[in-house]
Structures are given as structure tokens and as C-alpha cells.
Amino acid sequence: MQSLDRASGVAREKAILVRVVLQSESLNEQPLAELTGLAETAGAKIVGEMTQRRETPDMTTYLGRGKVGELKALAANLDADVAIFDNDLNPAQIRNLEQALGIKVLDRTELILDIFATNARSSESRLAVELAQLEYSLPRLKRMWTHLSRIKAGIGMRGPGEKQLEVDRRLVEKRIHDLREELGGIERRKERLVASRHDRLTVSLVGYTNAGKSTLMNTLTGAGVLAADKLFATLDTRTRRWQLDNWGPVLLSDTVGFIRDLPHGLVHSFKATLEEARQADLLLHVADASNPEVFDQISAVYKVLQELHIEEKDTVLVLNKIDRVHDRSDLARIFARYPNAVSISASSGEGLRNLQHAVSEALSRSFADLDIEASASDGRLFAFLAAHGEILERSYTEDDRVIIHCRLPQRHLGGIRQEGVTIQPHQNLVPAETTEFLGLIAGDDAIEEVA
Ligand SMILES: Nc1nc2c(ncn2[C@@H]2O[C@H](COP(=O)(O)OP(=O)(O)OP(=O)(O)O)[C@@H](O)[C@H]2O)c(=O)[nH]1
Ligand SMILES: [Mg+2]
Structure with missing residues (x-):
């Protein structure tokens, strides 16, 4: 069923991407662009796509009944291993869909959790991912039992949470409790540690995943952190000195990226990781100006900042990747809404002087x-x-x-x-x-x- 990726020698799951666009949502030209990025980052090979417009989701299968039949035929035709939904499905809907289609079904949250699980490196981010995975799977344990025979490997099943699927609910609850305690301890230690650096001004990079935060960090400080065309490449915080023109050195932090509808548990379990941003003197909100969804992405980031209660912090909006914006009127549209933004290219270095200037100005205000x-x-x-x-x-x-x-x-x-x-x-x-x-x-x- 799975094709062998010659380059890596790893079997890649063949995926069909599905999105139900509800009446309330606006539909752009590439409704599956972000899900494609997420699925590819998770290692899937995309073999097919399907979208449906509906007023409201179908209670039992989210997708309409007729479409489920179409999807089943498509999956059989394309020999797909998994259907990945851009929507958040409830446990019963996933179960019903898996029964109807005969293949694994993943929703958006599971896909994001899977990427986090694969990319987590530090013990802190591993614990945070494990907690989020367990909290997500707890109400779904029944599904795990009944489907264990068929759904036991691959995307959505990786990471530290995986080993818990075979234990009973009580053990999972106990582990969740212990993880919360442990992460709470880490959070308090981190809070004290970051607070103890009060003699240094700190500037924190925040922004949508893949906006170019790590690239900017590297360009400004020569940090050499991983920057990649993958979603959620960064899951830990790095802090480096940044020599700011007309100001002197400040501390610059790079951290985990945000995404729309970020699973709530994830924001919470990554609180310790986001401590630098929470205590920063100034936020640099990096947005990808070349992405057609830039406005939605900016709003999504703002929502996460609200969840962290830091939306009021002094913030400079940085419009990155302008080397990829070929139509200048696109940039003008963004500036019309955000006149104080600074446009840059983190990879070519264009606009960095203006950015330094804007940051010094913002710091001087406070x-x-x-x-x-x-x-x-x-x-x-x-x-x-x-x-x-x-x-x-x-x-x-x-x-x-x-x-x-x-x-x-x-x-x-x-x-x-x-x-x-x-x-x-x-x-x-x-x-x-x-x-x-x-x-x-x-x-x-x-x-x-x-x-
Ligand atoms: N053309 C162009 N590409 C850029 C620019 N800045 C970053 N990129 C590319 O965008 C991709 C993502 O960059 P990262 O720096 O990893 O993005 P990030 O915001 O740290 O992403 P996460 O850590 O995954 O949240 C990489 O392929 C970069 O090379 C830019 O100014 N222009
Ligand atoms: Mg990064």
C-alpha cells in the first residue's frame, strides 16, 4: 500500500486531502495549500484532493454522505492509505469515516500533533507534546481500542504519546497529571530564569509557522539555528545577543511558530517554551508577505497572543519575504492596513536597516x-x-x-x-x-x- 520514497528509503503514506468549507468561511484560490504543507511536513505523499462546500458539517461523517462515497472510490482508485481532513472531527465522526472508507482518517489537530511529535528535540518540548497528545487522545481512547488492529502506525501515531494508547484510561489520566506537574515545575523555573535577565532588554520573534523567524534570527545574530521550508521546524526557544544599531546589544529570542486553530492544549503545554515571548520587552511579529493568506495568518497570530495574554505588548509587525512579492500592489494592500509595518527580506537582507531603526524607536518609546x-x-x-x-x-x-x-x-x-x-x-x-x-x-x- 505504501510507496517507497527512493531518496530517503522511508515508506511514505499516500494521502488524500479533504476539506469541508463551511458557509461561514471564505474560500480562497488554494483552499488546501496549508494542509498540503502540513501533510508534506509530516511525510505524506499527496495523491488526491477533495473539497466540499456545506452549510454545516454532517453530524455523523462531517463530509456529506454522497461525498463519502466519492471519497471511498477515490481512495480505492489511488490506493490511498489515509484521508487527512483540514477540519477538526469528533471521535465518532472519525470512527464512522474510517468504517465507511476502510482507511485511516486523521484530522487537522492530529496532523499538527504528529508534526510536533516528530520535530520535538528537547526534553521540555517532548513533554509538552506528550501532554498535548494524551489530552487529545483521552476522549478518543475507545476509538483506539476498537481500531487498534488497523490504525497502529504512521502519521498521527508517532511520538511519545503513542506508547500510551495500549494502556487504560486511568494510567493515561495519571500520566497527564504527572506531566502537568512536571511542566508546571519547568514553567516556574523558566519564569524565574527569564525574569532574572531583567537587566537585558529582550526582543522576541513571534509569528505564523514558516514566516521566516529563524531565518531572520540567523541573519541578525549569525545564530545558525535551523531554518527550513517545513512547518514547525522550530519547537524550542533560542536566545542570542543582537547588536542593535544606535542602541547596543539586546537579547533576541526565536521560538515555536503559530498556526490558525492551534490545538488549545498545545498552546497551554508550550507555555514554558513561550516564556521568553511572554516576558519580552518588545515583540517582532514576523509575517510572510508573499503568502496569499497573510491577513488571516496575522489574525491567527494575534489570537494566540491573546491566549497568552500578551496581545497588548509593544509589537513591530515585520513583513518578510518581500523578495517573493512580485506585485507591489499586494504589499501596498498590507501597508494600507498596517501602516507601521516594516518590510524586509530575511534571506536577502533587504530592509534590515529600517528594521533596526524601527526596533530602536520602539524601545526608546518605552x-x-x-x-x-x-x-x-x-x-x-x-x-x-x-x-x-x-x-x-x-x-x-x-x-x-x-x-x-x-x-x-x-x-x-x-x-x-x-x-x-x-x-x-x-x-x-x-x-x-x-x-x-x-x-x-x-x-x-x-x-x-x-x-
Ligand atoms: N524567499 C524568501 N524565503 C525566506 C525568507 N525568509 C525565510 N524564507 C524561507 O522560508 C522558509 C521558512 O523559514 P524559517 O526561518 O524556518 O521559518 P520559521 O518562521 O522559523 O518557521 P517555523 O520554525 O517552522 O515556525 C525557509 O525555507 C526559508 O528559507 C525571505 O525573506 N525570502
Ligand atoms: Mg523557526
Whole structure:
């Protein structure tokens, strides 16, 4: 049934992609483009496609009855192993479809979970995926029992969650409980760790999967992180120093991408991984300007930010891949809606100067760049600046005074106004290359140096 992929020598499952477009949804020219990307990333060989417009889903099979018959014939003709639905199906619908079609049926959530399971590398992301898979399969355990003979391998069945399918519900519930505890612990540790880097301004890349976050990270910091034309290539967070023109060094984090209708459990279990974004001083929302669905993708990202309660954070919208936008009116349409966006190409480097400029501007809005003169023995002031701001330079004068060049969130300005302390806007910006961080503070070792 399965074809042998000559290049990899791995058997690839032959898949038919199916999407039911409901009345409420808008239909674009390529309704199966994203599902194709997901299925290919999961390793499927796409042999057929089917879409149907319906007012509402069919209760028993989601797809209409007549279409189910058509799909069955198509599957037999094409010798397909699996039908992958772009919709989220309930357990009964999957069971009914599998019975009617005689092949494995996967829905969108299962497909996404499968990709996460395949791509998870760190122990943290493995635990997060296992939790999301188990939470997804718990209400479906019955289906696992009755179909175990037929559905036992391949896409949708991989990853750490897989070994649990043969144990009973109670064991699954216990494992879910333990995983939640373990991830909760990781989340709290991560929260403290990221918070301990408060002396560094942090900028976090967020955005739709495949928008080019990792490529941008590599271009800006030479990080050498994996960037690939695969969905969810990145599942962990990497943080590197980024030397920002006219500003100095900040920390830049790359993290897992988002997708529309991201399974709810996944957002929750990846909370620890998203901690950098949650605590960032500024978000760079990277969008793929060359994708026809860019508006929907921007909204989908916004929804996930809402779920993480960080939608109010200062954000710069970055329109990436402009080297692939051939019709300039497409770009104009995006700018009409998002006039403050910055357009770049992470791969060619076009627009990066503007991006640096926009980021410095955005940071300056929230941070005061100051020269503070005080008595060199003012321990309270030092402690306050170290706790809330970022000390960039210190120089001592002969009369036992110190001049501190620092950045402080505007809201903390009140905390340093006292007698004997002179505050003025920072005068001569030292060229970025020669700006040195002083007073390295805990949490530094957590900044990953990528080999
Ligand atoms: N033409 C073009 N391709 C780009 C650009 N930026 C990224 N890409 C390509 O887009 C694909 C995805 O890039 P990544 O950097 O892995 O995207 P990502 O946002 O990190 O994706 P995930 O980690 O999967 O969420 C890769 O094939 C990149 O080479 C760009 O500016 N222009
Ligand atoms: Mg990435």
C-alpha cells in the first residue's frame, strides 16, 4: 500500500486531502495549500484532493454522505492509505469515516500533533507534546481500542504519546497529571530564569509557522539555528545577543511558530517554551508577505497572543519575504492596513536597516536612555538600576561621583529622582560596537550559544 520514497528509503503514506468549507468561511484560490504543507511536513505523499462546500458539517461523517462515497472510490482508485481532513472531527465522526472508507482518517489537530511529535528535540518540548497528545487522545481512547488492529502506525501515531494508547484510561489520566506537574515545575523555573535577565532588554520573534523567524534570527545574530521550508521546524526557544544599531546589544529570542486553530492544549503545554515571548520587552511579529493568506495568518497570530495574554505588548509587525512579492500592489494592500509595518527580506537582507531603526524607536518609546550622575557610594541607586533597568556604562569622576549610562523603563523614572542625583538624557551615543555590557547578572548562562 505504501510507496517507497527512493531518496530517503522511508515508506511514505499516500494521502488524500479533504476539506469541508463551511458557509461561514471564505474560500480562497488554494483552499488546501496549508494542509498540503502540513501533510508534506509530516511525510505524506499527496495523491488526491477533495473539497466540499456545506452549510454545516454532517453530524455523523462531517463530509456529506454522497461525498463519502466519492471519497471511498477515490481512495480505492489511488490506493490511498489515509484521508487527512483540514477540519477538526469528533471521535465518532472519525470512527464512522474510517468504517465507511476502510482507511485511516486523521484530522487537522492530529496532523499538527504528529508534526510536533516528530520535530520535538528537547526534553521540555517532548513533554509538552506528550501532554498535548494524551489530552487529545483521552476522549478518543475507545476509538483506539476498537481500531487498534488497523490504525497502529504512521502519521498521527508517532511520538511519545503513542506508547500510551495500549494502556487504560486511568494510567493515561495519571500520566497527564504527572506531566502537568512536571511542566508546571519547568514553567516556574523558566519564569524565574527569564525574569532574572531583567537587566537585558529582550526582543522576541513571534509569528505564523514558516514566516521566516529563524531565518531572520540567523541573519541578525549569525545564530545558525535551523531554518527550513517545513512547518514547525522550530519547537524550542533560542536566545542570542543582537547588536542593535544606535542602541547596543539586546537579547533576541526565536521560538515555536503559530498556526490558525492551534490545538488549545498545545498552546497551554508550550507555555514554558513561550516564556521568553511572554516576558519580552518588545515583540517582532514576523509575517510572510508573499503568502496569499497573510491577513488571516496575522489574525491567527494575534489570537494566540491573546491566549497568552500578551496581545497588548509593544509589537513591530515585520513583513518578510518581500523578495517573493512580485506585485507591489499586494504589499501596498498590507501597508494600507498596517501602516507601521516594516518590510524586509530575511534571506536577502533587504530592509534590515529600517528594521533596526524601527526596533530602536520602539524601545526608546518605552525606555529612557539616561546619564545619571550620583555619589559612587549610593548602593540603593545601583541596586534599583540593576533590578529595573540596564546599566550600559559606568565612569567615575575624581570627586567620587559616578556617571551611569543606563536604560530604564519610563515607569521606573520616579524611583531614581532624589537629592544628589542628576538625571539627563544620554548625550553621545557610543558606537554600538564599542558599547560593553557591565555588571553581568545571573541568567546569563541560560543564553544559548549555538555552535
Ligand atoms: N524567499 C524568501 N524565503 C525566506 C525568507 N525568509 C525565510 N524564507 C524561507 O522560508 C522558509 C521558512 O523559514 P524559517 O526561518 O524556518 O521559518 P520559521 O518562521 O522559523 O518557521 P517555523 O520554525 O517552522 O515556525 C525557509 O525555507 C526559508 O528559507 C525571505 O525573506 N525570502
Ligand atoms: Mg523557526
